[in-house]
Amino acid sequence: MAEEFHRIKRLPPYVFAEVNRLKAEYRAQGVDVIDFGMGNPDMDTPSHIVEKMIETVRKPRTHRYSASKGIAGLRRAQAAYYQRRFGVTLNPETEVIATLGSKEGLANLAMAITAPGDVILSPNPSYPIHPYGFMIAGAALRHIPALHEGRFDPDAYMRSLDRAVHHSVPKPLVAIVSFPSNPTAQICDLDFYAELVRWARKNEIFVLSDLAYAEIYFEGDPPPSILQIEGAKEVAVEFTSMSKTYSMPGWRMGFAVGNPRLIAALARIKSYLDYGAFTPVQVAAAAALNGPQDCVAEIRGVYKARRDVLVKAMAEAGWPIPSPPATMFAWAPIPEAFARLGSMEFAKLLLTEAQVAVAPGVGFGEYGEGYVRIGLVENEQRIRQAARGVKKLLGRAGEIMARYDNLPEAAE
Numbered sequence: 152m153a154e155e156f157h158r159i160k161r162l163p164p165y166v167f168a169e170v171n172r173l174k175a176e177y178r179a180q181g182v183d184v185i186d187f188g189m190g191n192p193d194m195d196t197p198s199h200i201v202e203k204m205i206e207t208v209r210k211p212r213t214h215r216y217s218a219s220k221g222i223a224g225l226r227r228a229q230a231a232y233y234q235r236r237f238g239v240t241l242n243p244e245t246e247v248i249a250t251l252g253s254k255e256g257l258a259n260l261a262m263a264i265t266a267p268g269d270v271i272l273s274p275n276p277s278y279p280i281h282p283y284g285f286m287i288a289g290a291a292l293r294h295i296p297a298l299h300e301g302r303f304d305p306d307a308y309m310r311s312l313d314r315a316v317h318h319s320v321p322k323p324l325v326a327i328v329s330f331p332s333n334p335t336a337q338i339c340d341l342d343f344y345a346e347l348v349r350w351a352r353k354n355e356i357f358v359l360s361d362l363a364y365a366e367i368y369f370e371g372d373p374p375p376s377i378l379q380i381e382g383a384k385e386v387a388v389e390f391t392s393m394s395k396t397y398s399m400p401g402w403r404m405g406f407a408v409g410n411p412r413l414i415a416a417l418a419r420i421k422s423y424l425d426y427g428a429f430t431p432v433q434v435a436a437a438a439a440l441n442g443p444q445d446c447v448a449e450i451r452g453v454y455k456a457r458r459d460v461l462v463k464a465m466a467e468a469g470w471p472i473p474s475p476p477a478t479m480f481a482w483a484p485i486p487e488a489f490a491r492l493g494s495m496e497f498a499k500l501l502l503t504e505a506q507v508a509v510a511p512g513v514g515f516g517e518y519g520e521g522y523v524r525i526g527l528v529e530n531e532q533r534i535r536q537a538a539r540g541v542k543k544l545l546g547r548a549g550e551i552m553a554r555y556d557n558l559p560e561a562a563e
Contacts, residue, residue: 158287166514170498174508185537187525188508190333190479194398194453197446203438207431217427220418221249221406225433228440229391229406236365237376245411246384248418249436251428253363253390253405258284260359260388260413263420265290270319272312272326272356276512276519278333281361285325293319295326296518301473301484303330303337309346316354326351329361331374334515334524335482336475338368344377351386357413358383363392363405366447368477369455378409388413395479397439398450404428404436454479457527457534464538469545472525481525482512488548492555494523500551505540 154160170188177184207213220226226243233239241247250256257280265271267289273282275294282292293315299307316323328347330339351358360377368374377387388409394400407417427433461481462474472483484490485497492500494511501507501523510526512519529537544551 158289161286162283166495166511169495170502170508170511173499173502177502177506182506184502184506184508185529185533185540186508187527187529187537188510189528190395190526191528192395192398192400192479193528193530194450196399196402197397197439199442199446200397200399200435200439204431204435207434213430213434215430217430217433219421219425219427221247221427222430222433222437225249225437225440228437229408232440233376233378233408236373237379239376239378241378241408242411246414247406247408248414248421249427249433250390250405250407250417250421251425252394252403253361253392253407254280254284255403256390256405256407256417257281257359257361258287259420259424260407260417261285261288261290263416264357264413265324268321269325270321270323272315272323274327274329274332275517276334276515276522277327278329278361279515281327281329282516290324293323294516294518297332297335298337298518303332303335303339305339305343305346308343309350312347312350316356322354323356325357325359327359327361328377329363331364331368331477333361333364333478334480334510334512334519334522336478336480337482338374338477341375341379344375344380344383348377348380348383348386352382356386357410358387360387360389362389364395364478365391366396367451367454367479369451369458370476374477384409384411386410388417393436393439396447396450399436399439402428402432402436404432454527457529457531460531460534461525461527461538464535465541468538468542470538470541479527481527483509483523483525485521485523486545486548488545488552490521494520498523501541501544504547504551505537505544507537507540 226247230241230243233241261284265288269290271285271290274297295311392405465472470486475481489497494513498511510524512522
């Protein structure tokens with residue numbers, strides 16, 4: 152009875168646990184930690200959404216069980232959003248399902264379609280639910296390098312997918328993509344999606360596209376949807392979330408849209424597992440999608456301002472960070488003076504010496520080593536405060552690294 156349970160045994164140790172433990176210890180001691188570690192939006196949910204929730208929750212009939220696939224009005228609102236934003240027509244009955252955030256949707260679709268030993272192609276580094284949702288479901292993973300020389304290269308990515316298909320037995324079931332990307336903040340264009348859809352149809356492989364950051368972008372054209380490509384619905388399902396777009400993370404509201412067969416599979420498994428989100432939450436979410444969208448631009452503007460302050464302040468402190476074109480994250484190479492520590496040790500050092508928390512890149516996959524993820528979830532004043540701490544840390548780099556060199560393990 153001492154042996155670990157099968158699905159738990161397949162999961163690697165939680166990489167962020169040590170940093171989280173240190174954060175909790177410091178906070179218990181009253182230390183002011185500037186926390187860039189978790190992508191937890193800190194802005195208030197727009198008031199008209201909150202008011203709709205309050206109005207609806209006062210109606211006792213909304214306190215009953217809801218619909219696991221989402222109320223009809225919410226599914227119609229999401230279809231209208233896709234028509235308005237992407238020019239994509241969706242059938243709310245067969246091609247749209249509401250999920251308890253995109254994370255739950257991805258995990259339950261994995262459970263719905265995966266047989267033990269199925270091969271899944273997942274980007275690396277990647278948001279953890281992408282590979283581990285399928286790993287929990289019993290799949291075998293093939294990791295596709297998400298970056299080439301620190302950037303997303305569409306041609307190199309497609310070559311990696313081709314190699315993975317050629318060397319996988321059985322043939323892969325699903326390929327996962329995520330643009331704008333968490334954690335790397337990289338973006339793609341419609342030309343890449345067109346090539347990906349052509350590849351998927353040719354190889355008879357499903358594509359799951361995570362578009363959670365569709366509305367958090369800072370330059371150029373808005374991020375596209377894979378469903379804009381002709382024939383995409385034959386192979387693709389796309390996940391979106393209201394967490395970042397409307398600053399509604401705790402409301403747990405997301406969607407899966409696209410291929411009717413995959414949507415039906417997700418709907419069937421959800422019918423056994425949940426009754427959907429609380430109806431007033433769904434009504435408020437529909438009001439968000441159907442209502443004024445100036446709040447979306449305002450939220451985007453706050454993230455852009457924070458991004459600009461972060462990049463400028465850290466550069467002045469001696470830590471050059473590439474400016475992310477989208478998402479609420481910066482994907483930052485470890486400062487050269489500390490590069491040999493690796494992302495986990497550097498994250499711990501940054502916390503203990505500067506009281507600044509970041510997410511170690513290795514937590515997003517082995518190819519994330521050498522980087523940390525910085526969430527734009529602190530205000531501009533706090534970002535500048537963090538930069539001052541980083542500057543002091545970099546000024547002591549020689550002394551600190553000498554300390555590491557003198558540790559007993561260093562001589563082994």
